Amino acid sequence: MTTANTSAPGDTTLEGTRPIDTPEPQASGAEWWRSAVIYQIYPRSFADANGDGIGDLAGIASHLEPLRDLGVDAVWLSPFMTSPQKDAGYDVADYCDVDPLFGTLADFDAMTARAHELGIRVIIDLVPNHSSDQHKWFREALASPPGSPQRARYMFRDGRGEAGELPPNNWQSVFGGPAWTRITEPDGRPGQWYLHLFDSSQPDFDWSNPDVWEMFRGVLRFWLDRGVDGFRVDVAHGMVKQEGLPDYTPPMDAGSMGAAGPLGLEPEIDEVEPVGAPYWGQEGVHEIFRDWHRVLAEYPGERVLCAEAWVDPLTETAKWVRSDEMHQAFNFAYLETPWKASALRAVIDESLRAFGDVGAPSTWVLSNHDVVRHASRFALTAPNPQGKGIGPKSPGKPIPEVGLRRARAASMLMLALPGGAYLYQGEELGLPEVIDLPDEARQDPTWFRSGGERYGRDGCRVPIPWEAGSPAYGFSPTGASWLPQPLDWGGYARASQVGKEGSTLELYRRALRLRREHRLGSGTLTWVDGLPEDVVAFRNGPVTVVANTGTSPVPLPAQLAAAEVLLASGEHSGASVPGDTTLWFRAL
Numbered sequence: 001m002t003t004a005n006t007s008a009p010g011d012t013t014l015e016g017t018r019p020i021d022t023p024e025p026q027a028s029g030a031e032w033w034r035s036a037v038i039y040q041i042y043p044r045s046f047a048d049a050n051g052d053g054i055g056d057l058a059g060i061a062s063h064l065e066p067l068r069d070l071g072v073d074a075v076w077l078s079p080f081m082t083s084p085q086k087d088a089g090y091d092v093a094d095y096c097d098v099d100p101l102f103g104t105l106a107d108f109d110a111m112t113a114r115a116h117e118l119g120i121r122v123i124i125d126l127v128p129n130h131s132s133d134q135h136k137w138f139r140e141a142l143a144s145p146p147g148s149p150q151r152a153r154y155m156f157r158d159g160r161g162e163a164g165e166l167p168p169n170n171w172q173s174v175f176g177g178p179a180w181t182r183i184t185e186p187d188g189r190p191g192q193w194y195l196h197l198f199d200s201s202q203p204d205f206d207w208s209n210p211d212v213w214e215m216f217r218g219v220l221r222f223w224l225d226r227g228v229d230g231f232r233v234d235v236a237h238g239m240v241k242q243e244g245l246p247d248y249t250p251p252m253d254a255g256s257m258g259a260a261g262p263l264g265l266e267p268e269i270d271e272v273e274p275v276g277a278p279y280w281g282q283e284g285v286h287e288i289f290r291d292w293h294r295v296l297a298e299y300p301g302e303r304v305l306c307a308e309a310w311v312d313p314l315t316e317t318a319k320w321v322r323s324d325e326m327h328q329a330f331n332f333a334y335l336e337t338p339w340k341a342s343a344l345r346a347v348i349d350e351s352l353r354a355f356g357d358v359g360a361p362s363t364w365v366l367s368n369h370d371v372v373r374h375a376s377r378f379a380l381t382a383p384n385p386q387g388k389g390i391g392p393k394s395p396g397k398p399i400p401e402v403g404l405r406r407a408r409a410a411s412m413l414m415l416a417l418p419g420g421a422y423l424y425q426g427e428e429l430g431l432p433e434v435i436d437l438p439d440e441a442r443q444d445p446t447w448f449r450s451g452g453e454r455y456g457r458d459g460c461r462v463p464i465p466w467e468a469g470s471p472a473y474g475f476s477p478t479g480a481s482w483l484p485q486p487l488d489w490g491g492y493a494r495a496s497q498v499g500k501e502g503s504t505l506e507l508y509r510r511a512l513r514l515r516r517e518h519r520l521g522s523g524t525l526t527w528v529d530g531l532p533e534d535v536v537a538f539r540n541g542p543v544t545v546v547a548n549t550g551t552s553p554v555p556l557p558a559q560l561a562a563a564e565v566l567l568a569s570g571e572h573s574g575a576s577v578p579g580d581t582t583l584w585f586r587a588l
């Protein structure tokens with residue numbers, strides 16, 4: 001199947017079907033992904049067709065029209081492959097099959113065909129840093145002796161101490177606790193240790209082993225042959241570990257990516273992405289991506305690789321998207337930037353420069369399945385390091401109205417920027433983080449491995465609402481839902497917002513339509529100076545964007561006050577931009 005799109009970005013209509021079955025590739029520099037809006041589907045929480053309370057592929061297939069109407073170019077699906085679900089599918093037991101929880105390969109094909117029919121490309125998640133402990137290879141490794149080729153596909157080491165009773169080094173798992181687990185050898189004796197940067201059920205592959213390279217080439221081809229348009233690559237910064245696996249102690253002042261957290265406050269010590277760790281951002285990863293780049297290039301239709309690489313600074317992230325490596329990398333520096341004009345201007349400048357220097361577009365993202373939803377994050381009043389989550393006992397809980405107002409303004413700023421934008425399911429509905437999940441409902445391994453000290457990510461993963469009056473708000477025909485949905489979510493339901501003036505959904509639809517019409521994704525940003533410090537203002541093609549990140553209204557210069565307002569994230573008078581509001585004007 002070929003999936004190239006010969007139409008220039010912006011040529012297609014919002015409401016109509018945009019078939020993508022045309023073979024000609026775009027001229028270099030105009031590829032679809034450079035300006036695309038990509039919508040993340042978290043399969044278990046999107047739509048449940050068979051009523052077991054867990055979203056599935058059939059549910060996705062039957063709910064794609066609303067995404068076409070929203071105006072997205074592609075969907076990225078978090079993992080749906082065979083998995084014991086210890087980390088919600090990021091623990092893969094068979095990379096080339098669908099977990100029965102989500103359906104079958106035939107369901108996948110049907111979903112992909114439907115998406116393509118609607119003009120929506122399909123990106124899937126690839127998890128190459130680790131597998132599940134239920135993967136055939138890991139089971140073989142456990143059943144084989146130390147030093148065997150089966151063990152050599154993972155990171156097995158002898159322990160330290162007299163009887164090997166201590167872990168091989170001091171590395172800590174991202175989810176809390178040691179990054180090593182000791183096994184019992186086939187003969188019943190306490191044995192070697194294996195490395196898992198995440199849960200103990202997620203053993204890390206050894207990427208110095210050619211078997212691993214070969215296996216993943218096969219996985220890429222398996223899905224490319226089925227017509228996928230690309231891959232989001234999980235933990236793309238962690239696949240290669242420093243030679244000798246040296247001990248590592250994070251510096252006391254290391255924040256997530258070494259940057260200030262979403263509030264602009266210094267974060268607490270961050271266990272998630274310590275700066276300079278011997279397991280993050282090692283030079284050796286790049287050769288792997290060059291190899292994959294070549295595999296994708298064998299296929300027609302501008303297939304894409306997008307890196308999940310939590311590295312710092314942006315000039316480092318840009319290495320993941322050099323012209324012979326991946327195509328996109330998530331801009332986590334942008335995601336972690338507070339709702340503060342000076343910080344936003346700086347990160348936008350830095351992003352455009354760093355990615356531009358390697359010939360890649362920047363991406364922009366505010367939410368995903370690992371972070372506190374931005375409709376809540378932007379109203380937190382206490383530090384909240386990445387991965388911690390918010391729950392009933394967290395300090396500094398957000399005021400929902402403030403969070404939503406800022407989120408709408410922030411999203412409207414993001415969607416006017418040149419480059420690719422990633423949306424996370426439910427943000428177009430204005431969904432907040434679910435804070436008051438009962439302890440017994442929580443499922444994130446972070447919660448268990450940190451002994452309840454970190455709430456983790458369940459709060460952003462609650463199944464999304466479709467219809468106010470239906471069971472589970474239309475998520476599931478039986479009303480079942482793997483995480484409980486709040487009682488007050490009726491107003492957020494998609495059906496409650498369709499066609500409703502001022503709704504968050506209609507705001508996003510309008511933004512995506514204007515973005516396409518005015519080709520903002522492939523445009524060029526020029527700063528508009530002379531406005532107060534709290535304001536981010538720029539021009540992109542025929543559109544001028546003014547975002548007021550402060551709380552007091554900012555008067556507009558006469559020229560803008562007279563200009564046509566194309567879009568407004570909140571109410572406005574015309575003469576000024578209210579606090580926490582973004583306006584788009586037709587530039588004069």
Ligand code: NOJ
Nearest residue numbers: 087090198234235369370
């Ligand atoms: C990043 C994924 O986004 C996250 O959900 C997962 O837990 C870890 N990688 C481990 O695969």
Ligand code: CA
Nearest residue numbers: 048050054056
């Ligand atoms: Ca289901």
